[in-house]
Structures are given as structure tokens and as C-alpha cells.
Amino acid sequence: xxxVYLDHSxxxxxxxxxxxxxxxxxxxxxxxxxxxxxxGQEAREALExxxxxxxxxxxxxxxxxxxxxxxxxxxxxxxxxxxxxYKDKGKHLxxxxxxxxAILETFEFLAKNGxxxxxxxxxxxxxxSVDGVQRAIRPDTILLSVMHANNEVGAIQPVAEIGRLxxxxxxxxxxxxxxxxxxxxxxxxxxxxxxLTVSSHKIYGPKGVGALYVxxxxxxxxxxxxxxxxxxxxxxxxxxxxxxxxxxxxxLAQARMADEAAKLTGxxxxxxxxxxxxxxxxxxxxxxxxxxxxxxxxxSVQYVEGESLLLSLDMVGIAASSGSACTSGSLDPSHVLxxxxxxxxxxxxxxxxxxGRQNTEEDVDYVLEQLPKIVERLRRMSPLFDQMQxxxxxx
Amino acid sequence: xxxVYLDHSxxxxxxxxxxxxxxxxxxxxxxxxxxxxxxGQEAREALExxxxxxxxxxxxxxxxxxxxxxxxxxxxxxxxxxxxxYKDKGKHLxxxxxxxxAILETFEFLAKNGxxxxxxxxxxxxxxSVDGVQRAIRPDTILLSVMHANNEVGAIQPVAEIGRLxxxxxxxxxxxxxxxxxxxxxxxxxxxxxxLTVSSHKIYGPKGVGALYVxxxxxxxxxxxxxxxxxxxxxxxxxxxxxxxxxxxxxLAQARMADEAAKLTGxxxxxxxxxxxxxxxxxxxxxxxxxxxxxxxxxSVQYVEGESLLLSLDMVGIAASSGSACTSGSLDPSHVLxxxxxxxxxxxxxxxxxxGRQNTEEDVDYVLEQLPKIVERLRRMSPLFDQMQxxxxxx
Amino acid sequence: xxxxxxxxxFTNPRNVGEIPDADGVGEVGNPKCGDxxxxxxxxxxxxxxxxxxxxxxxxxxxxxxxxxxEMVKGKTITExxxxxxxxxxEALGGLPPNKLxxxxxxxxxxxxxxxDYYDKQEKxxx
Ligand SMILES: Cc1ncc(COP(=O)(O)O)c(C=O)c1O
Ligand SMILES: Cc1ncc(COP(=O)(O)O)c(C=O)c1O
Ligand code: FES
Ligand code: FES
Numbered sequence: 001x002x003x004v005y006l007d008h009s010x011x012x013x014x015x016x017x018x019x020x021x022x023x024x025x026x027x028x029x030x031x032x033x034x035x036x037x038x039x040g041q042e043a044r045e046a047l048e049x050x051x052x053x054x055x056x057x058x059x060x061x062x063x064x065x066x067x068x069x070x071x072x073x074x075x076x077x078x079x080x081x082x083x084x085x086y087k088d089k090g091k092h093l094x095x096x097x098x099x100x101x102a103i104l105e106t107f108e109f110l111a112k113n114g115x116x117x118x119x120x121x122x123x124x125x126x127x128x129s130v131d132g133v134q135r136a137i138r139p140d141t142i143l144l145s146v147m148h149a150n151n152e153v154g155a156i157q158p159v160a161e162i163g164r165l166x167x168x169x170x171x172x173x174x175x176x177x178x179x180x181x182x183x184x185x186x187x188x189x190x191x192x193x194x195x196l197t198v199s200s201h202k203i204y205g206p207k208g209v210g211a212l213y214v215x216x217x218x219x220x221x222x223x224x225x226x227x228x229x230x231x232x233x234x235x236x237x238x239x240x241x242x243x244x245x246x247x248x249x250x251x252l253a254q255a256r257m258a259d260e261a262a263k264l265t266g267x268x269x270x271x272x273x274x275x276x277x278x279x280x281x282x283x284x285x286x287x288x289x290x291x292x293x294x295x296x297x298x299x300s301v302q303y304v305e306g307e308s309l310l311l312s313l314d315m316v317g318i319a320a321s322s323g324s325a326c327t328s329g330s331l332d333p334s335h336v337l338x339x340x341x342x343x344x345x346x347x348x349x350x351x352x353x354x355x356g357r358q359n360t361e362e363d364v365d366y367v368l369e370q371l372p373k374i375v376e377r378l379r380r381m382s383p384l385f386d387q388m389q390x391x392x393x394x395x
Numbered sequence: 396x397x398x399v400y401l402d403h404s405x406x407x408x409x410x411x412x413x414x415x416x417x418x419x420x421x422x423x424x425x426x427x428x429x430x431x432x433x434x435g436q437e438a439r440e441a442l443e444x445x446x447x448x449x450x451x452x453x454x455x456x457x458x459x460x461x462x463x464x465x466x467x468x469x470x471x472x473x474x475x476x477x478x479x480x481y482k483d484k485g486k487h488l489x490x491x492x493x494x495x496x497a498i499l500e501t502f503e504f505l506a507k508n509g510x511x512x513x514x515x516x517x518x519x520x521x522x523x524s525v526d527g528v529q530r531a532i533r534p535d536t537i538l539l540s541v542m543h544a545n546n547e548v549g550a551i552q553p554v555a556e557i558g559r560l561x562x563x564x565x566x567x568x569x570x571x572x573x574x575x576x577x578x579x580x581x582x583x584x585x586x587x588x589x590x591l592t593v594s595s596h597k598i599y600g601p602k603g604v605g606a607l608y609v610x611x612x613x614x615x616x617x618x619x620x621x622x623x624x625x626x627x628x629x630x631x632x633x634x635x636x637x638x639x640x641x642x643x644x645x646x647l648a649q650a651r652m653a654d655e656a657a658k659l660t661g662x663x664x665x666x667x668x669x670x671x672x673x674x675x676x677x678x679x680x681x682x683x684x685x686x687x688x689x690x691x692x693x694x695s696v697q698y699v700e701g702e703s704l705l706l707s708l709d710m711v712g713i714a715a716s717s718g719s720a721c722t723s724g725s726l727d728p729s730h731v732l733x734x735x736x737x738x739x740x741x742x743x744x745x746x747x748x749x750x751g752r753q754n755t756e757e758d759v760d761y762v763l764e765q766l767p768k769i770v771e772r773l774r775r776m777s778p779l780f781d782q783m784q785x786x787x788x789x790x
Numbered sequence: 791x792x793x794x795x796x797x798x799x800f801t802n803p804r805n806v807g808e809i810p811d812a813d814g815v816g817e818v819g820n821p822k823c824g825d826x827x828x829x830x831x832x833x834x835x836x837x838x839x840x841x842x843x844x845x846x847x848x849x850x851x852x853x854x855x856x857x858x859x860e861m862v863k864g865k866t867i868t869e870x871x872x873x874x875x876x877x878x879x880e881a882l883g884g885l886p887p888n889k890l891x892x893x894x895x896x897x898x899x900x901x902x903x904x905x906d907y908y909d910k911q912e913k914x915x916x
Binding site: 003005007010011012013014016019022023026027028030031032034035036037038039040068069070071072073075076100101102105106108109199201206207208209223224225226227228235236237238239240241242307310311313314318319320321327 | 398400402405406407408409411414417418421422423425426427429430431432433434435463464465466467468470471495496497500501503504594596601602603604618619620621622623630631632633634635636637702705706708709713714715716722
Binding site: 304305307308315324326331348380381382383386 | 849
């Protein structure tokens with residue numbers, strides 16, 4: 001059976017070049033970078049080269065990069081580390097309603113522990129208003145965190161403008177760039193950020209590796225204590241093969257980004273338009289055009305439920321994801337779709353296709369061939385579709 | 396040049412079988428285990444199999460295993476997570492002077508933040524007294540952490556007895572088994588522990604992966620917030636290839652441990668006895684015989700300095716480590732050797748060889764051939780050796 | 791995630807559809823996730839002659855709907871009333887823990903349809 005992976009926002013395969021480089025560091029150059037012998041030193045050199053590669057990709061200095069075990073840990077370190085370091089300056093924090101759980105849950109934890117939190121709303125496309133940010137900033141605001149691009153609906157936030165504002169007001173500005181890295185330009189200076197989170201497994205690097213950019217001069221209280229690795233910001237034997245893989249993945253992404261973005265945008269629009277053409281009662285979620293990530297398609301298919309769609313797609317080899325309540329363990333539909341003002345029923349039938357490096361027009365066309373049949377079958381089973389048609393008929 | 400790696404307590408190469416299994420999960424079965432499609436489900440299954448392998452190796456239930464990014468993070472989660480969860484019961488904590496920094500620094504952090512800490516001394520072999528532990532336990536003691544085997548001198552602590560005591564007194568007992576796993580039996584029931592830390596890269600698995608065993612019923616406040624992975628104990632996209640590698644490494648270690656321990660013990664004693672025979676003014680650090688890890692050799696070579704020894708050994712292809720002040724960034728000699736009552740000068744010349752799966756008698760003999768020459772050369776350079784000889788001559 | 795049996799019932803659901811002028815119709819919504827299930831019964835004497843369902847919900851919801859219709863077809867009303875949520879889940883070889891609530895949908899809809907049948911009987915009697 002044909003297998004079409006369209007869930008690159010969840011995770012990506014590791015690029016073969018990256019994987020084979022990692023192999024060398026697993027089995028041959030396996031030294032601990034803290035060791036002074038040559039096994040250690042060759043690992044140290046490669047680790048520092050990776051730091052340069054990651055820094056170079058986002059316009060940072062190598063010394064401003066702290067490696068972590070992933071995007072989630074980097075988000076936690078940024079938020080908890082800065083909140084603790086600057087608590088004497090103030091205890092007001094700001095974020096948005098559409099952040100990843102790694103940000104939201106972390107802020108919620110602080111809100112329960114003596115901090116005050118403002119969660120900014122978004123419009124029906126998932127976009128933040130710069131004015132809204134401006135109004136939310138108070139004299140005691142110490143930290144503002146806004147994601148660069150949303151993982152569910154691909155909405156790209158006006159981060160550079162918000163960063164300018166934050167700098168004016170003396171508020172530390174953190175950006176979660178996990179989804180934007182490798183898809184649109186991410187530059188810490190252009191975006192006016194103080195801290196920025198990236199994750200390796202979203203850009204064809206290995207899972208379990210991420211990094212936090214921390215602008216020189218910003219203080220952070222560490223979250224993990226021990227041997228004092230990563231300039232005491234993050235203790236623990238460094239995951240050298242993983243970090244080296246991440247560095248290589250950054251190098252490859254930097255070289256390929258322009259071409260890939262153009263290709264992905266084409267596939268994205270072909271898929272989105274094709275779905276709208278072939279299936280009735282479908283709604284696009286998130287902005288269209290330049291404010292949307294090149295690889296994100298998110299639609300709500302009315303009268304059917306997301307998990308059923310996913311399972312049916314999986315049976316014909318197509319891997320996608322959904323913001324449906326039933327697919328999330330928590331049984332609440334996606335907080336992002338709800339924040340965009342979408343009713344529960346419609347969020348329920350949401351479907352995300354996230355395209356990647358390997359995808360082709362044939363992949364897209366295969367989805368366009370299969371999806372309508374699946375939707376039809378599920379709608380035939382759906383009491384809601386029935387009802388809608390009866391009501392429409394009665395008019 | 397011959398290259399002889401004798402620093403397996405710092406880190407090990409990844410077993411080729413482990414590495415090739417991981418490759419599959421990097422490049423082919425790369426799904427996110429939280430995804431419901433088949434890419435996700437095949438990753439989930441492999442992840443849960445790895446959990447069984449790790450659990451099986453230490454006599455635990457799979458549900459009692461939480462995967463982390465390494466031993467350091469697992470140690471932090473255990474100490475900080477339990478201290479927070481049980482703070483209403485008491486605020487007294489106990490550990491030992493010879494723990495790894497991942498434990499000591501974490502307790503120090505708590506000691507600065509409202510907890511009271513007792514640090515137990517060890518004897519000149521690095522061993523803890525069970526009586527001493529008993530005397531230290533107070534009614535408000537909530538947590539006791541003792542390492543199973545020491546990473547520098549290989550001393551194996553009487554953990555089972557201490558665990559019995561802790562259970563009697565209702566104190567949560569954590570054991571850092573990073574160095575003992577794969578070398579001597581580690582069983583959470585035999586050792587009477589409530590929490591136990593293990594790390595993959597010390598047993599021929601990948602770096603950046605570890606696990607915390609948490610006995611059913613023990614509460615922990617998480618340290619990383621986000622998507623709620625690992626039953627909400629540790630958020631972040633799971634490092635599936637790494638975890639799967641760790642699982643495989645456990646399986647291999649379990650199968651080979653008995654044979655390997657016998658072989659390593661032989662090499663260890665050959666090396667230790669050989670050094671004592673060939674070089675004067677050398678002292679063995681740590682216990683001898685069954686109370687010492689099968690793969691650890693630690694000696695102090697008087698009148699020479701550790702970093703110089705390491706560099707000289709490295710120049711002939713031998714990788715070892717040292718507790719010398721000069722090799723540690725902090726410029727204090729090993730806290731372990733100091734806790735054993737060793738004077739600074741002697742700690743300074745300490746040398747650790749940690750043997751591993753690939754090592755042979757030829758490796759040991761190569762060290763025995765090279766080390767005496769190196770020591771002689773450095774001693775010729777040493778004013779201390781001079782002085783000692785003059786003084787000896789004067790007598 | 792799901793057993794083979796669940797996937798089989800999800801892929802080839804038995805008794806999908808509706809019965810025009812059914813003797814009993816039960817509809818329940820799942821308060822946990824907002825899903826909806828409707829069951830139609832055709833009853834002769836004491837026996838459930840035919841049963842159909844329509845469901846808007848997850849894989850488990852569809853599979854439990856299908857399963858419950860298969861379990862009651864040809865059974866007496868008393869037997870049908872004995873079918874519990876747990877029995878449906880069990881007949882499917884089990885459900886993931888976070889999907890156990892979905893089986894409530896199926897048995898509840900069945901029981902609602904039987905209640906509707908009794909209500910209609912009452913009404914007919916006047
Ligand atoms: C926007 C965003 N932030 C953070 C994360 C977490 O990163 P990681 O999966 O590396 O923990 C993700 C992905 O899961 C994400 O999409
Ligand atoms: C006894 C002990 N505990 C904890 C650790 C830390 O584990 P990791 O290197 O996986 O962070 C080590 C090794 O560095 C160790 O030897
Ligand atoms: S019906 Fe929604 S989770 Fe099953
Ligand atoms: S003499 Fe240089 S660090 Fe010790």
C-alpha cells in the first residue's frame with residue numbers, strides 16, 4: 001500500500017545525511033565532550049561546530065545557544081528560568097491563547113504559583129493583534145511569549161513588530177519558533193527577540209534535541225542541576241550525536257529553505273483548493289497566503305468527526321492529524337481552534353495535513369482521490385449530516 | 396596508533412546492534428508516538444517495548460518507568476519532584492558526600508530554598524555506614540538518596556540494608572544506579588528502593604536518554620510542563636529512537652552481564668595489581684574485591700599531577716580520567732576523594748581507568764607498558780618527587 | 791491503539807442506516823467529547839427484529855455502535871436491557887482506557903431506544 005506521510009508538524013524523518021553523521025558519533029567518536037582525552041575532544045569539537053550551525057541558522061552567536069532535550073524543555077527553561085530570574089522586577093506575564101502546551105502549561109504553573117498571567121486572544125484566523133499586545137503590557141510585566149507560527153493552523157504572528165514593542169517597554173520577549181524554523185526565515189535580530197526556542201525533530205533532525213537562544217545579558221535560573229554543562233544553564237552529559245545531527249539538519253535546512261518553501265506552498269495550495277473543490281461543507285482554518293506556513297493545510301469537514309477521518313485515512317496509508325476532541329486524550333477539542341472562535345462541532349471535524357520535504361504532487365493527488373470517498377462514507381453514517389439534509393430539504 | 400578507551404564510566408560507545416535498530420526509527424519508523432496513524436502507532440509500540448525492557452532489567456513494572464533525557468534529569472526529577480510533593484510531611488533531606496553532582500547540586504539548591512540537608516560522610520574506602528544513616532533519620536526526614544556504586548572509585552554501597560531502614564522509618568529512598576546498572580545486579584525490590592535512576596549512555600546505549608523508576612504510589616511533582624507525555628511526569632515529544640536504543644541496550648546488558656562482570660573483574664585486577672607492581676608510591680583508591688565495581692580502577696600516583704598524566708596517556712592513545720583539580724573546570728580536586736579523607740596533593744594525582752565490553756588483556760598490558768614510562772618522565776619533572784627523594788636520602 | 795475487532799467494526803460497520811417508522815429511536819450525546827449516536831429498533835412482540843444506527847464520533851464510538859447492534863439483533867427486549875457498556879467494550883476485545891466512555895454511548899443509545907419504544911406503547915394504549 002502507498003504510504004503518504006502528511007504529519008510533518010508532528011515530527012519529521014531524520015535526513016539520511018544527518019542520520020549517517022550521527023552514526024559515526026554513536027559508534028566511533030563516542031567520547032564524552034567533557035573528557036580531556038582525544039575521544040572527548042573530537043566530540044567537543046563536533047558539538048561546538050553544531051552550536052555554530054544552529055546559531056548561524058538563526059543569526060545568533062554560538063555562545064547564545066543552550067542545547068536542551070527538545071522544544072518543550074527549551075520552552076520551559078525560557079519561561080520558568082526568566083520568571084525566576086526577574087521576579088524582583090515584577091510578576092506579570094503575557095502569552096497568547098494559541099501557544100503550544102509547552103508554553104501554556106508552563107505559564108499556568110506560574111499563574112498558580114504567585115505570578116499574574118494575561119492570555120491574549122486571537123482573531124478568527126488565529127492571528128494576534130499588535131495593539132492588543134501593547135495594551136496588555138504593564139509596568140510590572142517581565143516576560144512576553146508569542147509563538148512565531150502556529151502548529152495547528154499555520155498562522156504566522158507579527159513577531160518582529162511585537163518584539164519592537166517589547167524592547168521599547170523593557171519586557172523580555174520569548175518566541176517559540178519550533179514550527180517556523182526551516183520553513184520561513186527565523187532571525188533573532190530581525191525578530192527582536194530575547195529568547196527563542198527551536199526543536200530538531202521538526203526539521204529532519206533527531207528527536208530529543210532542541211535549543212534555546214538566550215540573548216547575551218539575559219539572565220536565566222537553570223532548571224536542571226548537576227555537572228554544570230552548557231555553561232551551567234543545563235546540566236547533564238551532552239547528547240552529542242543528537243546535537244551534531246541537529247546542527248547538520250540546520251545546515252541542510254538553511255541551504256534548501258528557499259526552494260523547499262516554494263515547492264511546499266504549491267503543494268499546500270493544490271491540496272487546500274482541491275479539497276474545497278471536491279468536498280462540500282468544508283472550511284479552511286487559519287489565514288491563507290503569506291501569513292500561513294508554506295506546509296500547513298487545516299480544514300474542518302463538517303458533520304464528520306476527526307478521529308474517524310484519521311483512522312480512515314490511515315487505512316489507505318495517509319498519515320494526518322486532527323484537533324478533534326476524540327483524538328486528544330483530554331477529550332477537549334483543540335484549544336487553538338476554540339480560541340479562533342470555532343464551535344465545538346466544527347473543531348471536531350478538523351483535519352491537519354502538514355507537508356514535508358519528501359512529498360510530491362502525486363501524494364497530494366492521492367489524498368484528493370481518497371478523502372472525498374472517506375468523507376462520503378462517514379457522512380452516510382452521521383446523524384448530523386442526515387439532519388442537516390432533512391432540514392435543508394424542508395426549506 | 397593504538398587507541399585504548401578506558402573511560403567507560405564517563406560514557407560508552409553505542410553497541411552496533413543498538414545503533415542499527417535506532418537507525419530504523421530515525422529514518423523509517425519515525426512517527427510521533429502520540430499520533431494515532433500507523434507511523435505513530437509503530438513508534439508507540441516500540442517505545443512501550445523499550446519500557447518493558449528497561450523495567451524488566453531492574454525488576455520493575457513498565458508503568459513505573461518514566462523516560463528522561465538522561466541520568467542527570469532523572470536525578471533532578473526524583474529529588475526536586477519528591478521534595479515538592481512531600482514538603483508538607485517534612486523538610487529534612489539526607490544524602491551522601493560522594494554522590495554525583497546531579498544529586499549533590501540538586502540537594503544544594505533545595506538547601507538554599509527552605510529545606511534542611513544532612514550530607515553523610517564516608518570512610519576512607521568511600522563506603523557509607525548503615526548506622527550513620529540510621530542516626531541521621533529524623534521524624535521530619537522525607538527523602539534519602541544514596542548512590543548504588545560510585546562513579547570515581549567504584550565503591551558499592553550497602554543499598555539494600557539502607558533501603559530496609561528507610562522503609563521502616565517511612566522515608567522515601569532514592570538510589571542513583573547509573574554506574575551499577577549492567578555491571579552488578581540492580582533490582583528495585585531487592586534493593587528496597589522507591590525511586591531509582593538509570594542512564595543509557597553508560598550501558599552501550601545512546602546519550603541523552605535515561606529513566607527514573609518510581610514505585611507505584613510515590614508522588615512526584617513534574618519538572619517539565621507541556622503535552623503531558625510520560626503520564627504527565629515528563630512532557631516533551633518522546634525521543635523514541637533513543638529510548639528504543641536504551642531498551643535494546645538493557646536487553647543486551649541483561650544477557651551478557653554475568654559473563655562480562657567476570658571478564659571485567661579479571662582485567663580490573665590485572666591492571667590494578669600490574670600498576671602497583673610496576674610503579675612506586677601508588678595508592679589504590681576505593682575498596683578492593685566484591686565491594687568494588689568490576690570495571691573500576693582508581694589509583695593515586697604520588698608526586699605527579701592528574702591532567703599531565705591524562706595528556707601523556709592520551710598521547711599514546713590511552714583514554715582515562717582523573718579527579719585532579721586541574722582537569723575539573725572548578726579547580727577543586729574530586730569531592731569524592733576529599734570525602735574519603737585524601738589530602739589534596741594525593742587526590743591531585745588520581746587516575747581512573749574504567750574498563751568496558753571491548754577491552755582486552757592486550758589493552759591492559761599496553762597501559763602497563765606505557766604508564767610506568769609516563770610516570771617516570773613526569774616525576775623527573777616534579778619538584779615534589781625531587782624533594783621527597785632528597786628527604787628520603789637525607790634520612 | 792485499537793484492537794483488530796474494533797478496527798473491523800470501524801471499517802465495516804454492521805447495520806448502518808435508519809429504519810423508517812422505527813418502533814423505537816434513541817439518541818444520546820457524549821457529554822465528554824460532544825459525539826452523537828442514534829439507534830433505531832424494529833420490534834416484533836418481544837423481539838428485536840432489526841436494528842440500525844447512525845453515529846458521529848471517534849473510531850471507538852463507531853465500533854461500539856456497530857457492535858451493540860450486532861449484539862441485540864434477534865434478542866428479546868429483556869436481554870437487550872441486560873447489555874452493559876462493559877459488555878460492549880469486552881465484545882470488542884477491550885478499548886483504550888481513555889476511550890472507555892465511548893462504549894457508554896452505545897449501550898445508552900440502545901437503552902434510550904427501548905425506552906422510546908415503551909413510551910410509544912404507553913401512548914398507543916392511551
Ligand atoms: C509550537 C511548538 N512548540 C513546542 C513544541 C515542543 O517541542 P518538542 O516536541 O521538541 O518537545 C512543538 C512540537 O511538539 C511545537 O509545535
Ligand atoms: C553516578 C552518576 N549519576 C548521574 C550521572 C549523570 O547521568 P547523565 O550523564 O546521563 O546525565 C552520572 C554520569 O555522568 C553518574 O556517574
Ligand atoms: S466518541 Fe469521542 S472519544 Fe469516543
Ligand atoms: S596547574 Fe594548571 S590547572 Fe592545575
